[in-house]
Amino acid sequence: MDAEYVWALLGLLCLALMFTMMALGVRAVRDEQPVSREEDEQ
Amino acid sequence: MSNQLLGIVVIAAFGVLWIAVGLSVARRVRSTDDYLVGGRNVGVALGSATILATWVTGNTILAAPESGYTFGVLGVLGYAVGGGVAVLAFAPLARRLRTLLPAGRTVGDFFRLRYDRKNYGLFLVMLIIWDLGWLLTQGMGAGIILESVFGIDFHVGLVVTVAIVTTYVTIGGMVSVLSTDFMQTMLIMAVVFLFPAWVYISANPVDVYQGMAGLAEAKLSLSAADGLLFLAVIPLIYTGEVFMDNTFWQRAFALRPNVITRTFTLAGIGWVFVPIATGTLAWVAVGTGLELPGGPSSVAPEVVAAYTGRVGAVIFLVLIWAALASTMSALLNAVSGIFMNDVYNNFVRPQAGDRELLRVGRLLTIVAAVITIVIAWPRPLTLLTLLILLGVINAAYIPPIVMGIFFRKTNPNGVFWGVVIGTVAGLLVFGDGAFDLLWLRLEVVDLPAWLGGELQGAVVSFLISTVATVGWTLLRPREFDFRSMIDWTRSENAGIAEGKK
Numbered sequence: 001m002d003a004e005y006v007w008a009l010l011g012l013l014c015l016a017l018m019f020t021m022m023a024l025g026v027r028a029v030r031d032e033q034p035v036s037r038e039e040d041e042q
Numbered sequence: 043m044s045n046q047l048l049g050i051v052v053i054a055a056f057g058v059l060w061i062a063v064g065l066s067v068a069r070r071v072r073s074t075d076d077y078l079v080g081g082r083n084v085g086v087a088l089g090s091a092t093i094l095a096t097w098v099t100g101n102t103i104l105a106a107p108e109s110g111y112t113f114g115v116l117g118v119l120g121y122a123v124g125g126g127v128a129v130l131a132f133a134p135l136a137r138r139l140r141t142l143l144p145a146g147r148t149v150g151d152f153f154r155l156r157y158d159r160k161n162y163g164l165f166l167v168m169l170i171i172w173d174l175g176w177l178l179t180q181g182m183g184a185g186i187i188l189e190s191v192f193g194i195d196f197h198v199g200l201v202v203t204v205a206i207v208t209t210y211v212t213i214g215g216m217v218s219v220l221s222t223d224f225m226q227t228m229l230i231m232a233v234v235f236l237f238p239a240w241v242y243i244s245a246n247p248v249d250v251y252q253g254m255a256g257l258a259e260a261k262l263s264l265s266a267a268d269g270l271l272f273l274a275v276i277p278l279i280y281t282g283e284v285f286m287d288n289t290f291w292q293r294a295f296a297l298r299p300n301v302i303t304r305t306f307t308l309a310g311i312g313w314v315f316v317p318i319a320t321g322t323l324a325w326v327a328v329g330t331g332l333e334l335p336g337g338p339s340s341v342a343p344e345v346v347a348a349y350t351g352r353v354g355a356v357i358f359l360v361l362i363w364a365a366l367a368s369t370m371s372a373l374l375n376a377v378s379g380i381f382m383n384d385v386y387n388n389f390v391r392p393q394a395g396d397r398e399l400l401r402v403g404r405l406l407t408i409v410a411a412v413i414t415i416v417i418a419w420p421r422p423l424t425l426l427t428l429l430i431l432l433g434v435i436n437a438a439y440i441p442p443i444v445m446g447i448f449f450r451k452t453n454p455n456g457v458f459w460g461v462v463i464g465t466v467a468g469l470l471v472f473g474d475g476a477f478d479l480l481w482l483r484l485e486v487v488d489l490p491a492w493l494g495g496e497l498q499g500a501v502v503s504f505l506i507s508t509v510a511t512v513g514w515t516l517l518r519p520r521e522f523d524f525r526s527m528i529d530w531t532r533s534e535n536a537g538i539a540e541g542k543k
Contacts, residue, residue: 007275021444
């Protein structure tokens with residue numbers, strides 16, 4: 001297979017990794033309500 | 043009236059207009075916050091306009107057609123999808139960072155609070171290199187446009203453009219930028235509707251298609267290897283650009299919190315149409331065998347000049363001028379923001395008050411402008427090549443930013459070494475075994491032919507950075523308390539009180 005096709009596939013893999021990281025990140029904080037220490041301790 | 047004189051009159055007239063608008067709102071600037079993030083109360087309309095104005099650059103008008111000329115259909119698709127996806131992807135990050143960092147002004151604030159000193163220092167160096175590189179492309183774009191349409195010497199065009207933009211940005215900062223952005227965006231959008239129609243009516247789409255099929259059939263292909271590589275990697279590079287660039291972070295801090303997602307989404311979708319419109323102009327050059335004395339970067343102005351005559355060329359110039367000016371103004375403000383907020387206020391004089399910071403910021407805007415002229419003067423590389431070179435850095439910073447914003451346990455050592463090794467390896471791949479950096483080329487290692495390539499550099503830097511950041515985090519998680527970011531206010535910087543004049 002032409003090397004450029006392999007690199008194109010790797011590029012798509014990178015995009016998939018990037019979107020996966022973001023999706024996991026959004027999911028990880030979805031139910032979180034970021035608050036300051038003061039609000040948290042009340 | 044000669045072409046040159048006409049060009050000078052047009053640029054002078056618009057230059058006076060932008061400066062007048064910028065100066066008229068400059069008196070609203072009362073603090074460093076106003077200068078950098080415009081009061082933090084920007085709505086959807088102005089917000090979308092300023093994001094569009096920033097992201098529709100000289101590259102969008104000149105490099106999108108260059109990619110259409112080089113890669114054909116896939117080049118235009120890759121460019122359009124890449125830029126649009128990047129802005130859309132930033133929406134969830136922008137929303138989160140606004141919550142985490144209510145007092146934030148720059149992307150540097152995030153790096154300083156989230157990671158350690160070595161990461162902060164490295165990031166500032168990389169960011170300044172990236173921002174100056176981007177400024178370089180805008181300066182070059184201005185010189186190229188004025189030269190190809192009006193025959194004005196490249197260097198004169200470069201200096202005049204930078205001088206006009208610097209004038210209103212220096213005095214009014216983000217407030218001036220926002221005001222001029224709205225007008226410039228309206229002009230830019232006119233490109234989308236006016237010029238492709240005008241050119242294709244003159245050139246006849248059937249003739250263009252048949253010309254392409256006869257002269258360069260590969261450019262019509264949707265399965266060409268180089269085009270597919272471009273389509274896959276450009277979104278990665280552009281997402282890295284948006285994620286690490288201070289112009290987008292400033293806008294995230296400037297927007298009202300409840301409109302962030304909507305604004306970035308609208309801007310991302312709206313942006314896609316611009317490179318499609320400009321990129322397809324290149325196909326006319328391909329299909330008709332048009333000669334390009336200025337090289338691939340000048341394909342758009344050459345096509346417009348050939349098919350719409352003098353009137354069309356003048357109007358096109360005005361529209362590109364608007365795109366360049368708006369991006370250059372955003373960049374100058376962003377670069378001065380990094381210098382004053384992060385470099386000066388953290389390393390030189392942490393006790394500096396607001397008035398001193400404003401003064402320093404204005405001076406540093408001028409310094410950034412002078413640097414832009416100096417590095418653009420020798421006209422290094424094509425615009426697209428420069429973007430891809432800088433893309434090696436952009437791609438390496440995607441994992442640190444995403445992982446840092448969303449995950450508590452990201453290990454800063456993984457981030458640091460991932461960026462360092464990823465960038466070095468990526469640059470070597472970009473340069474086919476050499477560091478190929480604008481004015482010099484340093485041969486380092488012999489790489490096999492299949493391992494080298496410009497776009498391949500960004501793939502390598504992203505993958506190494508991801509493996510290092512994620513891998514190190516999984517092996518040695520390091521807990522971080524996001525509440526420390528939320529709690530941080532400017533009064534915690536020694537000697538600085540919020541709202542201090």
